[in-house]
Amino acid sequence: MTSDTAVQPPEPTVQALADSILDTLVHRIGKDAQAARPHDWLAATIFTVRNDIVERWMASTKAAHAAGAKRVYYLSLEFLIGRLLRDAVTNLQRSDEVTRALAIHGQTLAELEEIEPDAALGNGGLGRLAACFMESLASLDLPAYGYGIRYVNGMFRQRIDDGWQVEMPENWLAHGNPWEFERRESAYFIGFGGEVTITGNRVHWNPAEAVEAIAVDTPVVGWRGKWVNTLRLWNARAFDPIKLDKFNAGDFEGALGDQMRAETLTRVLYPNDSTPAGQELRLRQEYFFSSASIQDIVRRHIQYFGDIQTLPDKAAIQLNDTHPAVSVAELMRVLIDHHDFAFDAAWEITKRTFGYTNHTLLPEALESWPLSLFERLLPRHMQIVYQINAKLLREARSAGSNDQSIAAISLIDEGGERRVRMANLAFAGSHSINGVAALHTDLMKKTVFADLHRLYPTRINNKTNGITPRRWLQQCNPGLTALIREAIGDGFLDDAERLIDLDPFAEDSGFRERFAAVKRSNKVMLANHIFESMNLRIDPDAMFDVQIKRIHEYKRQLLNIVETVALYDQIRSHPERDWTPRVKLFAGKAASSYQNAKLVIKLANDVARRVNADPMTRDLLRVAFVPNYNVSLAERIVPAADLSEQISTAGMEASGTGNMKFAMNGALTIGTLDGANIEIKDRVGDDNIFIFGMTADEVEAKRANGYDPRSVIEASPELRQAVSGIASGVFSPDDPGRYAGLMGGLYDGDWFMVAADFDDYAAAQRRVDARYVDRDAWTASAIRNVARVGWFSSDRTIREYARDIWTVM
Numbered sequence: 001m002t003s004d005t006a007v008q009p010p011e012p013t014v015q016a017l018a019d020s021i022l023d024t025l026v027h028r029i030g031k032d033a034q035a036a037r038p039h040d041w042l043a044a045t046i047f048t049v050r051n052d053i054v055e056r057w058m059a060s061t062k063a064a065h066a067a068g069a070k071r072v073y074y075l076s077l078e079f080l081i082g083r084l085l086r087d088a089v090t091n092l093q094r095s096d097e098v099t100r101a102l103a104i105h106g107q108t109l110a111e112l113e114e115i116e117p118d119a120a121l122g123n124g125g126l127g128r129l130a131a132c133f134m135e136s137l138a139s140l141d142l143p144a145y146g147y148g149i150r151y152v153n154g155m156f157r158q159r160i161d162d163g164w165q166v167e168m169p170e171n172w173l174a175h176g177n178p179w180e181f182e183r184r185e186s187a188y189f190i191g192f193g194g195e196v197t198i199t200g201n202r203v204h205w206n207p208a209e210a211v212e213a214i215a216v217d218t219p220v221v222g223w224r225g226k227w228v229n230t231l232r233l234w235n236a237r238a239f240d241p242i243k244l245d246k247f248n249a250g251d252f253e254g255a256l257g258d259q260m261r262a263e264t265l266t267r268v269l270y271p272n273d274s275t276p277a278g279q280e281l282r283l284r285q286e287y288f289f290s291s292a293s294i295q296d297i298v299r300r301h302i303q304y305f306g307d308i309q310t311l312p313d314k315a316a317i318q319l320n321d322t323h324p325a326v327s328v329a330e331l332m333r334v335l336i337d338h339h340d341f342a343f344d345a346a347w348e349i350t351k352r353t354f355g356y357t358n359h360t361l362l363p364e365a366l367e368s369w370p371l372s373l374f375e376r377l378l379p380r381h382m383q384i385v386y387q388i389n390a391k392l393l394r395e396a397r398s399a400g401s402n403d404q405s406i407a408a409i410s411l412i413d414e415g416g417e418r419r420v421r422m423a424n425l426a427f428a429g430s431h432s433i434n435g436v437a438a439l440h441t442d443l444m445k446k447t448v449f450a451d452l453h454r455l456y457p458t459r460i461n462n463k464t465n466g467i468t469p470r471r472w473l474q475q476c477n478p479g480l481t482a483l484i485r486e487a488i489g490d491g492f493l494d495d496a497e498r499l500i501d502l503d504p505f506a507e508d509s510g511f512r513e514r515f516a517a518v519k520r521s522n523k524v525m526l527a528n529h530i531f532e533s534m535n536l537r538i539d540p541d542a543m544f545d546v547q548i549k550r551i552h553e554y555k556r557q558l559l560n561i562v563e564t565v566a567l568y569d570q571i572r573s574h575p576e577r578d579w580t581p582r583v584k585l586f587a588g589k590a591a592s593s594y595q596n597a598k599l600v601i602k603l604a605n606d607v608a609r610r611v612n613a614d615p616m617t618r619d620l621l622r623v624a625f626v627p628n629y630n631v632s633l634a635e636r637i638v639p640a641a642d643l644s645e646q647i648s649t650a651g652m653e654a655s656g657t658g659n660m661k662f663a664m665n666g667a668l669t670i671g672t673l674d675g676a677n678i679e680i681k682d683r684v685g686d687d688n689i690f691i692f693g694m695t696a697d698e699v700e701a702k703r704a705n706g707y708d709p710r711s712v713i714e715a716s717p718e719l720r721q722a723v724s725g726i727a728s729g730v731f732s733p734d735d736p737g738r739y740a741g742l743m744g745g746l747y748d749g750d751w752f753m754v755a756a757d758f759d760d761y762a763a764a765q766r767r768v769d770a771r772y773v774d775r776d777a778w779t780a781s782a783i784r785n786v787a788r789v790g791w792f793s794s795d796r797t798i799r800e801y802a803r804d805i806w807t808v809m
C-alpha cells in the first residue's frame with residue numbers, strides 16, 4: 001500500500017499535547033496532576049499517543065479495504081513484544097514533542113517508559129521474531145494481522161535467590177493495558193470434545209464443551225507512522241459467565257466454574273523453549289486460538305469479497321512453527337462442514353492459503369499429540385486428518401515411495417503410542433515450508449523433511465530471520481544512531497542496507513574515536529544499572545563479553561562457564577601475564593522443569609561469587625548473572641556489548657536473532673558455524689568475527705563414528721583442571737557434590753560436544769584478547785559489523801516472504 005492512502009494528521013503543538021495529556025489524566029484516569037502517580041502519567045501519555053495512532057489505524061484499514069488488498073495473517077502462539085511506548089513514539093517521530101509536553105507537567109518520558117510493563121507473551125527468539133515481523137509488516141505498509149493469545153500471565157519473572165532461579169508470576173496487566181481494545185462484537189464459538197454425526201452427506205460436530213473467544217486488539221505502528229496494523233489476541237470467556245440457577249441455589253463455586261475453566265485457557269504461557277509441552281491444556285490453547293483466527297479470517301474474507309473460493313488470492317496465512325498447525329484441519333472443517341466444499345476442492349484452497357515456518361530440527365522438539373487425546377478433544381478434526389493422510393499417502397505411493405518413506409511421511413506416527421505429527425500436517429497443508437537460515441533450511445531437506453521434500457521438492461525454501469532496526473538500533477542505541485546519521489545521513493533509517501555507507505568510516509580515526517566513545521558511554525550506563533540492581537561493580541574499560549539468551553544445553557552456556565573457570569585458573573597461575581580485563585555477562589531464563597538448565601544458572605552464580613571475591617583476579621575478571629532476561633533487559637545490554645557469544649553446537653541453532661542484534665550494535669561475534677552466524681560471517685568477513693569449533697557435518701560425523709569425550713578431556717590440561725575443579729566443589733564448598741552430575745555428563749556422552757569444541761573455543765578467546773588490546777583494530781571491526789549487517793533487517797526478511805510466499809509485493 002502506498003503511504004499517501006493513510007491520513008497524516010497535523011502535528012499538534014507541544015502545549016496542545018500537554019493539555020491533552022492532562023485532560024486524559026483528569027477525565028479518563030480520574031486523577032488531578034497533584035494526586036497522579038507515575039503509572040497514571042504513563043497511562044495518560046499512552047492514551048494520548050494512542051489517539052494519534054487510532055486515526056492512522058482506521059485510515060490504514062480503510063485503505064486496505066478500498067484497494068481490495070490481499071492480507072497477511074501471522075499466526076503465532078507467542079508475541080514477545082516488550083514495551084510499546086518508546087516504539088510507538090519513535091515510529092511516530094514524536095519523541096521530542098512528547099518529551100517536552102511531559103516536561104511541562106514535570107514528568108520525564110524516559111522515566112515513564114521505564115515503568116511500562118514488558119509484555120512477555122513469549123519465551124524467546126520465536127516470539128521475538130513474531131514481534132519484529134509485525135513491526136516490519138507495518139513499516140512496509142503491508143496489510144497484516146497478527147493472531148495469538150492474550151495470556152494473563154506471560155513469561156515468568158525470574159528472581160535469583162542464593163544463585164538459584166526462582167519463578168514468579170509476571171502480572172503485566174496489573175495496572176490495566178491502555179494499548180488494547182476489547183472487541184466484544186468479534187467473538188467466536190470454540191468447541192471441544194463431543195461427537196460427530198452424519199445425516200445424509202452432512203457431517204455434524206456436536207461439541208461437549210464450548211468457550212467463547214473474544215478479540216483484543218493492539219495497534220502496531222510502522223516506521224514514520226504511515227501504516228498501522230492489528231495484533232489481535234484472543235481472550236477466553238464462558239458463554240454464560242454465571243449460572244444463575246446454581247448461584248440462587250447457593251452453589252457459588254458451581255455457578256462460576258465454567259468461567260474459571262474458560263479463563264484457564266488463556267491464563268498462562270507455557271514456559272518452554274524447544275521442547276513441546278505435553279499437556280492437554282496446551283493442545284486446547286492451540287486449537288482455541290487457531291479456530292478463533294480461522295473463523296475470523298473466513299468471516300472477514302466473506303464480508304469483503306463475498307466468495308470463499310477466492311480466499312487464497314486475498315489471504316496468506318503463515319504458521320509460526322507448528323503450534324497453530326491444527327489451523328490446517330480447522331480451515332478444512334470450515335470449508336467442508338460450513339461451506340459445503342468437497343474434500344479435494346477444500347484441500348486445494350487450504351494448501352494455497354497456508355505457509356509454514358519451521359524453527360527447530362531437535363527431534364524432541366517436534367510437536368506430536370497422542371492420537372487418543374487429539375481424537376477425544378477434536379473428533380471432527382481427527383477424521384479430517386485421516387482423510388488428508390489417506391490422500392497424502394496415496395500421492396506418496398504413486399510417486400514410488402517405499403514403506404519406510406511412507407512411514408516417515410504419514411501424519412500419524414505408528415511407532416509405539418500412535419501420535420499425530422503436527423509438522424507433517426503443517427507441511428502437507430502448505431504450499432511453502434521455510435527454514436529460518438540457510439544452513440537450517442539445508443538440514444531440513446536432509447533430516448526432518450527428507451521424505452516429504454523428495455515428494456514435494458519445490459515447497460521448501462529459506463527465509464533468513466531478521467530484526468527490526470527501529471527497536472534494535474534506533475531506539476535501544478540513540479548514541480550510535482546519532483553518530484551514524486552524522487556520518488551517512490538518514491537513509492539507513494528507511495533502508496538498513498544503506499548502513500554499508502558507514503564501511504569506509506572504519507578507516508577514519510576521528511570516527512573510530514567517536515564510535516568508541518559511544519560504546520563506552522553505553523557500557524557506563526549498563527555498569528550503573530548493574531550496580532544499582534545487583535550491587536556489583538564492573539569496569540566499563542574492561543571487555544564486556546556477553547551471552548544472553550534462553551538457558552539451554554544446546555546453546556552451551558556451560559562451554560562459556562567452563563572456559564571462564566579455565567581462564568580464572570590461568571590468571572591465578574600466571575598473574576604476571578598481560579591479561580585483557582573482561583566482564584563475563586550472562587542472562588537468561590531456564591524452563592521451570594529443565595533441571596540441567598537451572599543448575600547451569602546456579603553454576604554461573606557460584607563461579608561469579610568466587611571469582612568476583614578473589615583479590616588475585618578481581619581486576620581482570622568479573623562474572624555477573626543478570627536476573628530476569630527479557631526484551632527490556634536485552635535493549636540495555638546489547639548496545640553495551642563488546643563481544644557476542646553465539647556458541648551453540650553446530651547444526652542445532654536454527655538461526656538465532658540475538659547474534660544479529662549484537663552485530664548491528666557493534667559487538668564482534670565469537671561463534672560456531674551455526675544458524676545465521678554463517679551468513680553473518682559471510683557479510684562481515686572472516687577478519688571481523690571469531691569462528692571456532694566443529695561444523696554441522698563434523699558434529700554429525702563425530703556422533704556417527706563414536707565420540708569419546710573422556711579422552712578429549714584427558715588430553716586437554718586446561719579443560720581437565722576446570723572440569724575437575726567444578727566437579728570437586730571448588731565453586732560450591734557449601735555443597736561439594738552439586739556439580740558432580742553435571743560434569744559427569746561431560747565425561748559420559750556430552751551430547752552437545754562441549755569438550756570437543758573446548759580447546760578451539762579457548763584459543764579463539766585468546767585471539768579475542770589480542771585483538772581487543774589493539775583497540776583501533778577492534779573498533780574498526782566493530783564499525784564494519786554495523787555497516788555490513790543491514791541485510792539482517794526484518795524488513796528484508798518480510799520483503800522476501802511477501803514476494804515469494806504471500807505474493808503481496
Ligand SMILES: *Cc1c(COP(=O)(O)O)cnc(C)c1O
Pocket residue numbers: 080123124125126128548549550629630631634655656657658659661
Ligand atoms: C532476541 C531475543 C531472543 C533470541 O535470542 P537468541 O540469542 O537468538 O536465542 C530471546 N529473548 C529475547 C528477550 C530477545 O530479545
